[in-house]
Each structure stands twice: as structure tokens, then as C-alpha cells.
Amino acid sequence: MPIVTVQQSPGRTKEQRELLVKRITEAFSEAYGTSPEAVTIFLQNFDDEHWAKGGKLHSDRS
Amino acid sequence: MPIVTVQQSPGRTKEQRELLVKRITEAFSEAYGTSPEAVTIFLQNFDDEHWAKGGKLHSDRS
Amino acid sequence: MPIVTVQQSPGRTKEQRELLVKRITEAFSEAYGTSPEAVTIFLQNFDDEHWAKGGKLHSDRS
Amino acid sequence: MPIVTVQQSPGRTKEQRELLVKRITEAFSEAYGTSPEAVTIFLQNFDDEHWAKGGKLHSDRS
Amino acid sequence: MPIVTVQQSPGRTKEQRELLVKRITEAFSEAYGTSPEAVTIFLQNFDDEHWAKGGKLHSDRS
Amino acid sequence: MPIVTVQQSPGRTKEQRELLVKRITEAFSEAYGTSPEAVTIFLQNFDDEHWAKGGKLHSDRS
Numbered sequence: 001m002p003i004v005t006v007q008q009s010p011g012r013t014k015e016q017r018e019l020l021v022k023r024i025t026e027a028f029s030e031a032y033g034t035s036p037e038a039v040t041i042f043l044q045n046f047d048d049e050h051w052a053k054g055g056k057l058h059s060d061r062s
Numbered sequence: 063m064p065i066v067t068v069q070q071s072p073g074r075t076k077e078q079r080e081l082l083v084k085r086i087t088e089a090f091s092e093a094y095g096t097s098p099e100a101v102t103i104f105l106q107n108f109d110d111e112h113w114a115k116g117g118k119l120h121s122d123r124s
Numbered sequence: 125m126p127i128v129t130v131q132q133s134p135g136r137t138k139e140q141r142e143l144l145v146k147r148i149t150e151a152f153s154e155a156y157g158t159s160p161e162a163v164t165i166f167l168q169n170f171d172d173e174h175w176a177k178g179g180k181l182h183s184d185r186s
Numbered sequence: 187m188p189i190v191t192v193q194q195s196p197g198r199t200k201e202q203r204e205l206l207v208k209r210i211t212e213a214f215s216e217a218y219g220t221s222p223e224a225v226t227i228f229l230q231n232f233d234d235e236h237w238a239k240g241g242k243l244h245s246d247r248s
Numbered sequence: 249m250p251i252v253t254v255q256q257s258p259g260r261t262k263e264q265r266e267l268l269v270k271r272i273t274e275a276f277s278e279a280y281g282t283s284p285e286a287v288t289i290f291l292q293n294f295d296d297e298h299w300a301k302g303g304k305l306h307s308d309r310s
Numbered sequence: 311m312p313i314v315t316v317q318q319s320p321g322r323t324k325e326q327r328e329l330l331v332k333r334i335t336e337a338f339s340e341a342y343g344t345s346p347e348a349v350t351i352f353l354q355n356f357d358d359e360h361w362a363k364g365g366k367l368h369s370d371r372s
Contacts, residue, residue: 025241027333085151149303209275
């Protein structure tokens, strides 16, 4: 523990995801003193037809 | 906030999903007075080999 | 299935929650043709010190 | 209820998943006395580029 | 990994929870060959006024 | 979007949580270029009798 689940849009490059998980893990070390090995992160993609805001699928909003 | 995550079977048409997110957003407006823009909804698909009930994968129940 | 998990602020009255779950269940019946008994909804409360937006705990934003 | 969501690596055979959901359902019957039909299980796959531990994507750790 | 999140009713004794997590962990060892130390389980309680089925809060169904 | 849900142990001070959400939000800005206002974070506490590892409740491991 901690376990972190991120709900996000797809399309991020590997480099972007690498930097994101690095920084999130550092956030726990700095704020909670958590060992990096204890931090597990899941990146969960939702395409534009499978998430909505304001009553509309994101694909209908752009 | 609120954030709504739906675990569902795949195969719904775009029109079905459009109506679903519209009505769920209206539910929050009517029941909680929430502004539609504050409601985020995620639709998460699980195929028949990745969800189970009664101790069996759904694909083994049909 | 479907299973619906709502992340929300606490403090909603029982009547508000009753109306919300009624309307969300109706949304699935109308949009997907789902039987009401198949729809399970979870309401998960997060107080102002346990959810954040814009880099701040909600309690620090009000 | 109960609803069980498993975050796991992909690549498990159907037989492995069949045995897993059977045993998890039996666990609820034995420990809680829950009827098997009341237990719903979701298996959610995360490939090596979409989960991380120790500040690195799993694909960068192997 | 794997991470298991259980949404359940409150009121289970410590012994029931101990047996449940023991058996679920054994299920992963038997079905996936997973080491017990790799299995993390979360038990998340929802009281009768915070989960619903068939369009009604559970407290209104009993 | 993105929505971040953290499953963690209770007992963190407000200052620790403030720093954590600040740094996680900065991680998204730096890695994904996301606007801070688009990042929502939930901190979900699990006490030692409601999370397990290695087949044991955490309260039985310490």
C-alpha cells in the first residue's frame, strides 16, 4: 500500500507515462515517507465514447 | 464531483450510451441539484470471460 | 451487472439518495433495457479533507 | 453483494480464470455464508505499460 | 499485483474476514501460482443506506 | 479527467495529505500537460482490519 488507480484518456506516450509514475511515486515518498517499492499504480484508459461529462459522451463534446 | 464508474457488459450502441449518460447526469441534477458539468461518468466494459457470477465466468453460464 | 460506484461528498439526505438510486436504475432500464434487479449501486462518501481538485484538498478551497 | 474487482496482469488462460472465480466464490460461501449467486467478480487486465511499482512501469522493470 | 477490492456489507467479524482473505489469497496461489505476498486485498464496507439494488436503498428493501 | 483514487492506510496528517495532492497534481501537469483544475484525487482509508497482504489482515501481521 498505497495503491493508486488513475482513470485517464488514452494516447499518452510511454515517456509521458514513465514520467507520471516516477513523479507520483516520489510524491508518496516526500509526503508520506513511503518506500517506492510499496507504491503500485494502475493507468486505466477510457476512450472518448466511454467517458462523459455534462451529460454527453466526450466524443460528442469535441 | 460526483464521479460515476459503471462496470458493464460490452456491446452497447453509441446511442444507448448517449442516453444512459444523459439520464444519469439528469438523476444527479434532480436528486442532488448537481450542475451537469460536475458529473463525470466512466463506462468500463468486461467481456464474458472477465466477469463471473455464481462461481462461473459469464461465458460458461450462457 | 451493471455495477455503479459513485464517489461523492457526504451529507446527502436519505430522500436525496433514494431519488438518486431510483433515477439511475431507471436510466439503465430506459437506455439498456436492463432489469432493475440487475442494477447494483454503491454510494461512496469522501469528506472535504479526503478529496482534492486543482492540487488542493477541498477543505482548503472553500 | 459482495462485488469483487481484481486488478491483474493479462495472459491468464480461461482455465486459470475459471478456477480463480470458483475458489473466490467458495471463499465467500465458507467465510461469510454468502450464496454463490450473490457474488459478482470482475477481472481487470493491466498490461506492463499500464501499471507500475517502485516508480517504474512494469515493462521497464523486467 | 493482483489487487483485490471487495465491496461488501459491514458487520463481518474479524474471524470471518481473516478466513476470507486467507482463502482468496489461496485462490490466487492455486489458480495463478501467485505468491501470497503479492496479493493485496481491500474490504470496503457499504451500509444499507449507501448501496442499492432494484432502484431502492438496501435499507428500504428489508 | 484524470481521476486518481488512492487506497491507503489511515492516520496521515492534513499537512501530509495537502503535500501529497499538490505533488500528484504537479505530476500530471509536468508529465501530461494537464491543467490542475482537471485533476481530481480521492484518498480512501482502509484500517488494519480491512486490508490484507500475504493472506493475513494487516492487523495480524504487525
